[in-house]
Amino acid sequence: MTADPVPAPDRTTPRAALSCDGITKAFQGVRAVNGATFAVPEGLVTALIGPNGAGKTTVVNILSGSMTCDGGTERVGDAEVTNWPSHRIARLGLMRTFQLSRELGGLTVLENLLVAAPGQAGESLLNVFLRPSLVRRQERENVERALDVLDTYGLFHLRDNRASDLSGGQKKLLEISRAVMASPRILLLDEPMAGVNPALIERIGGHILDLKATGVTVLMIEHNLNVVERICDHVIVLAEGRTLATGRLGDLRENAEVVQAYLGEVIDASTHG
Amino acid sequence: MSNVWYYVFTLVFFLFDYFILAMGLNIQYGETGILNFAFIGFVAIGSYVTGALALPSSVGTGQHYIFGLGLPFPVNLLLGGVAASGFAVVVALITLRRLRTDYLAMVLISLSLVLYDVTNNFIPLFNGADGLYNVPEPFAGVLELTTNSFIPFFAAVTGAIALLLWLVMSRITRSPQGRTFRAIRDDDVVAAALGKDVFRTQLKSMLIGSFYAGIGGGLIIEFAGSFNPTAWLPGETFVVFAVIIVGGVGNNVGMLVGSLVVETLLIHLPAFLPSIPNHPGLIEYFDTVVVGVLLMAMLWFRPQGIVPERLRKASSLGGSDHALVARGSDAAAAARPAGVAAAGPKGER
The missing domain is CATH 3.40.50.300 (P-loop containing nucleotide triphosphate hydrolases)
Structure with missing residues (x-):
């Protein structure tokens, strides 16, 4: 129909x-x-x-x-x-x-966001072993941005907590901030x-x-x-x-x-x- | 060299060898969540290929096997690892696209049984139930080692390889690639929604883990000089699972601890105990019981293992000092937790 x-x-x-x-x-x-x-x-x-x-x-x-x-x-x-x-x-x-x-329950709140970062050079093992400085630099930039997003969503103080330990409301905010991290x-x-x-x-x-x-x-x-x-x-x-x-x-x-x-x-x- | 040292270095060899195997299974199961119940099959492929590549042409040896190229030591071992990886790609292409978790596990355990039966009965491949033997000792013509000096020497070689493989593995698990492995382990649907190609990532994990399985298997045949189907009954996979669960799933150092406790102390050490009069082989049977009980006890009382998976904190992820200084609005967030924290009980559905 x-x-x-x-x-x-x-x-x-x-x-x-x-x-x-x-x-x-x-x-x-x-x-x-x-x-x-x-x-x-x-x-x-x-x-x-x-x-x-x-x-x-x-x-x-x-x-x-x-x-x-x-x-x-x-x-x-x-x-x-x-x-x-x-x-x-x-x-x-x-x-x-x-x-x-x-x-992603086994990861920290910060890692949940980092997973979502688009275009990570460090997801290629070739880069991990042959271009470590590129991977490190990009990782540092992604960490900075993830911390900014966490800050915006009021989750900064929970960055090192295991994501499965968050409350229901915090998990809702984590869902949205993780999607936002992906730009x-x-x-x-x-x-x-x-x-x-x-x-x-x-x-x-x-x-x-x-x-x-x-x-x-x-x-x-x-x-x-x-x-x-x-x-x-x-x-x-x-x-x-x-x-x-x-x-x-x-x-x-x-x-x-x-x-x-x-x-x-x-x-x-x-x-x- | 007294017999005691012979035993000690044999134990040291198995400690390092199972450390390598456990790292291989850990990246598949512990990091990526693939229940590879055919793991011992990949170990066997590495072992047979390593052995068959080292052996001379099978004509006149009284054995039947393929290859027979007489390749020198590290080359055949590397190719054994590559063969196990190559087979993993084939298996992954067939199974990983369509199957998840328990269904995948069932198919893989069947695969393990099929591999075992084929190898056991199809003699031209790897000499059937007799397996390969008289595999040339590594560096035989170069170092002129005696039987007694070979064992500590090869235990040290295995230790060096294990160290190298551990450095490589820690680099992988610490990298963004390692994080993506763990994301898929925790929830593959979410990982896909975040743009991760789940199949490709699982394929990578299978490939790396199977390479470790192949290397660990190759070292066994180089150490013992022989390898046959009794060494890799499908149930042997669960010994490696016991190693990683006791050691601590998701932690590479835990793999060494698990190998020490399960493989060295519980499985190999008792074999050197004097046997109980009139009950030969009884101690070996108890091994299995003890490992089973330990596995159940660990899952009940300490499922995270002896050395649990570490949480990777912001400071270890390259967060610079100034990045970790509390952001402006977060101080405000901490001051008004009501909105977030109070949602907790109600929000949990």
Whole structure:
């Protein structure tokens, strides 16, 4: 099924940093994604919302290459990258975080960031043995930058801690700062604020807006519509594996189909809450 | 030279040789997380190839084997290591792309059994169940060593090779490449999402570890002059696993300690004890029991091993002094930990 009801992209929106067309994915007969079609405008913060089981995380897994799709196409900028492996998509500057934090538990917080540094000469054994000074110099620069990123995210004092020893909230910040260390052009955040306290939600929201200010395109799955309202410029609604609507949250609230599929109950909950 | 020294230097040889083997398995399992249950197969390949390259043409020797090139000592040993690495590439291309963790382990243990059965029964390859023997002693024509002087000499050679391989391995594990190995061990999906080519990296790790396996195996046949299938029953892989688990997975120095405790003290030393009257071979059977019990006890009480993996701190990673002076905003972060720290219990899902 194609996504006919999707309105044509508004002419005033910037070009797409990331787009997909007719993505499908079935898990043993269950159609988790069923023709998802949307574009993520460059330089903006876009929310991917929808009821539970709408296929949001599956879409993020497919877009980031962590999972292959059965049909459809994906583009990063103008390049078609459908079903490219994760590491090749990542090298185009697309980074993702995970819904449940997945820290590299045996490494320190600082090392978690260093792993993400792009283009390390020291990942070639030839360089390790034949050009040690180049490797050392680059490592020093990466350490400096990683410490700066940790400082920004308030993790500097935890730099030498084993990543598995962090608290849940700290792990959320580590996920984001690790992706930032890779200097991404596009950032996919899978529920960056799920299960964290209000103060931290505030703080993560601030970090996302800071990233936007540096030109990073952000696509985030988010359930909290207050957060979406405040920090997201653009919203994509997913339901039953297909794109239901795209636009500004304010306009979507007036879309009967969207309200029926998803917003109704949430708006009720949030106005009463 | 008295018999005591003969024993002591034999133990020293096995200490260093298993140090080399353990470093090889450690980079595969301890650093990269590849459960290589066929490890002893790579040791055997190194051993056979080293031996068959040193032996003269098989015509008239009463043995059947391939090669028979009569190559001098370090050359055949290096080629033995290369052969084990080459075989690792083939195995990795077939298995690593599709399989992970326990499935990979099952396939590899089957591979170990297949290698064993083929070598044991296909005589033209490496002389079947009899194995290779009369392998020429290294430096035989040059140094004129007697049986007694050869053992301490070769234990020292093995020690020197182990030292060199340890320096190389520490350099690898300390490098950004080593960090990428450990990232894949901790979570290969995350490593891939950060731009790491997981398959290529695992392939590198297999290649390096198998080279160490091949060198360790080659040294065994050079030391003993013979090598046959009883030396590498598929279960022998778990002795090397015991070495690295007891020593401390992820720590190269731990490999030497593990080799000392498991291989030298528990497996080889008892073989030199006087046998119990009327029960020949009983002590050897107890070896296996003791190693098994020790392995279980370690996993229960001290899974990190005797010498645990070190955390690599900022100061050891090239963070200059001024880089480590607290950043401005972090002082503020430390002063308002509520946002981060208080999220802890709730954030853990």
